[in-house]
Amino acid sequence: xxxxxxxxxLAKLVQKLDxxxxxxxxxxxxxxxxxxxxxxxxxxxxxxxxxxxxxAPTELLFQDNMYWRAKGxxxxxxxxxxxxxxxxxxxxxxxxxxxxGLTCPHCKTFVDTKTAAENRRKxxxxxxxxxxxxxxxxLL
Ligand SMILES: [Zn+2]
Numbered sequence: 001x002x003x004x005x006x007x008x009x010l011a012k013l014v015q016k017l018d019x020x021x022x023x024x025x026x027x028x029x030x031x032x033x034x035x036x037x038x039x040x041x042x043x044x045x046x047x048x049x050x051x052x053x054x055x056a057p058t059e060l061l062f063q064d065n066m067y068w069r070a071k072g073x074x075x076x077x078x079x080x081x082x083x084x085x086x087x088x089x090x091x092x093x094x095x096x097x098x099x100x101g102l103t104c105p106h107c108k109t110f111v112d113t114k115t116a117a118e119n120r121r122k123x124x125x126x127x128x129x130x131x132x133x134x135x136x137x138x139l140l
Contacts, residue, residue, distance in 0.1 A: 004030070065116055
């Protein structure tokens, strides 16, 4: 039995006492309970929506030791600090200013973007060279 049902039963019992003040207080209590129940339901709904947001895939892309978020078909937003996102779930934008990289203003993580970009370019060139070698061996 819920609190509202109990309050209704109490209101019926109290009416038998023939004390108008007590009846009024019980009716007031019923109203307060109904308000609380409505507010409670609103909070449950809000909590459910927030949980959904938290569980939704973040669609963050990992590249050069930083995260990027797809924005539209071609655009990307970011970069964001991986330490802050993986640890606290915060998307903190990396800041420039250093010649070789970016720094997180929150946790001070430094990412050497030049080395990362060079490594990515070398890996891409190696893949292309590998592909050319394979296609040449097919031709021979
Ligand atoms: Zn950080």
